[in-house]
Amino acid sequence: MADGKISHAALSNAVVEYVPLINQILLSCKFQPEVARLDKRLLFSWHSGIEQIKHKKKHYFDSEALMFELVLSIATYALSESNVGCDSCIDGDFPQASRHFSKTAGAFKYLGDDLLPNWMANSKQHADMEKESLAETRVGVCVAFTTLFAAMAQQMAIATILVKPGTPNYALVGKLCSGIGDDLESFVSTLRSKSPMHMSRMDPSFLTLVTFSINVQRALSLYFLARSLWTACEYGVAISALSEATVAMRTRSSPTGRGLPEIEPNGPLQSLVPEINGYKLHMGIEKLEKDNSLVYFDKVPPSVPANKALKAIHLKKMEEFSLEMRDPLPLGVPADEPKKMEDRSMVATSIGVGHITNHSSGSDGATPPPSYDEAMSSDPRLAPALERSDSDLARELHAKLNTE
Numbered sequence: 115m116a117d118g119k120i121s122h123a124a125l126s127n128a129v130v131e132y133v134p135l136i137n138q139i140l141l142s143c144k145f146q147p148e149v150a151r152l153d154k155r156l157l158f159s160w161h162s163g164i165e166q167i168k169h170k171k172k173h174y175f176d177s178e179a180l181m182f183e184l185v186l187s188i189a190t191y192a193l194s195e196s197n198v199g200c201d202s203c204i205d206g207d208f209p210q211a212s213r214h215f216s217k218t219a220g221a222f223k224y225l226g227d228d229l230l231p232n233w234m235a236n237s238k239q240h241a242d243m244e245k246e247s248l249a250e251t252r253v254g255v256c257v258a259f260t261t262l263f264a265a266m267a268q269q270m271a272i273a274t275i276l277v278k279p280g281t282p283n284y285a286l287v288g289k290l291c292s293g294i295g296d297d298l299e300s301f302v303s304t305l306r307s308k309s310p311m312h313m314s315r316m317d318p319s320f321l322t323l324v325t326f327s328i329n330v331q332r333a334l335s336l337y338f339l340a341r342s343l344w345t346a347c348e349y350g351v352a353i354s355a356l357s358e359a360t361v362a363m364r365t366r367s368s369p370t371g372r373g374l375p376e377i378e379p380n381g382p383l384q385s386l387v388p389e390i391n392g393y394k395l396h397m398g399i400e401k402l403e404k405d406n407s408l409v410y411f412d413k414v415p416p417s418v419p420a421n422k423a424l425k426a427i428h429l430k431k432m433e434e435f436s437l438e439m440r441d442p443l444p445l446g447v448p449a450d451e452p453k454k455m456e457d458r459s460m461v462a463t464s465i466g467v468g469h470i471t472n473h474s475s476g477s478d479g480a481t482p483p484p485s486y487d488e489a490m491s492s493d494p495r496l497a498p499a500l501e502r503s504d505s506d507l508a509r510e511l512h513a514k515l516n517t518e
Contacts, residue, residue, distance in 0.1 A: 254308025
């Protein structure tokens with residue numbers, strides 16, 4: 115994904131085609147464990163797209179688990195969609211960028227809320243490999259990145275509002291900015307509390323950028339509040355809000371202080387300095403203070419009163435991700451070489467429901483596997499997770515009423 119020659123959109127499309135296939139193989143092994151065997155060892159090798167690669171030689175994490183391959187494939191889809199979103203943002207297509215970030219958030223939500231918890235609940239081996247595992251396989255990381263990309267999608271929604279002709283609803287935009295600031299703080303706190311080890315492996319410059327963005331969003335929220343209050347003729351409170359926005363855009367004096375993190379002369383954030391300076395000039399608090407002292411004479415409070423503060427809005431923009439389910443494939447020993455398969459070693463692989471042996475090529479004359487719906491309805495291990503549709507509940511209620 116880091117290769118500039120690879121089209122992010124092409125990678126996303128390729129993963130979309132691949133994920134149902136690997137999931138089909140996983141289901142085939144799950145419902146036919148007695149014939150799921152390998153004639154050769156199967157190994158999946160990945161390196162993280164989230165963690166920082168400190169050495170020129172990439173470190174690959176190897177696993178025999180089909181579920182590992184599925185999880186990393188979905189994570190790759192999520193990150194490729196985020197890259198497409200960044201491309202759209204650069205091109206000025208903010209609505210399209212918002213949609214791609216929403217897809218990324220949806221994919222990480224599926225991993226963090228559904229797939230990974232189910233896998234880890236049934237795989238002690240994976241839980242024992244916390245230190246060595248990739249960030250994409252950790253629930254805390256995926257939950258955190260769900261929030262991050264939902265915030266990015268909301269940021270693109272704000273950009274869409276601001277580029278439209280006419281005067282925007284300043285209060286609404288301020289509330290949206292406050293929501294983004296909350297989400298970014300939640301992203302950091304979730305990583306720190308649930309996946310501190312994997313957080314330590316991420317690029318420090320990336321985390322500095324997130325901290326920088328939190329303070330910028332807080333400052334923007336106060337700036338748009340000030341614009342809204344000034345329009346409503348509440349000049350003193352508007353100046354107070356703008357004063358707080360100015361403080362939020364200053365470089366902080368300590369790592370835990372209020373304000374922007376220090377920007378190193380040759381650091382990755384150096385390119386933002388002209389924009390920061392331009393934004394500070396644009397706020398123009400001196401002009402507002404002059405107008406108030408000469409014309410309006412409105413009292414300026416030391417801080418924004420609680421009843422004037424904006425309440426954050428969280429759009430939670432994310433597109434639901436779902437796996438395409440296909441009927442399991444028939445597995446078994448080829449009819450012409452049963453003895454060869456008996457002599458070959460079987461590889462135990464965790465795929466999410468205990469440990470089973472891996473799949474082999476299809477067999478001749480073997481009993482075909484059940485369809486996906488039949489397998490899901492007849493497997494007692496999955497019964498607690500089944501959910502009846504509204505139509506099923508309606509039919510049951512109708513039958514019950516007819517018998518009474």
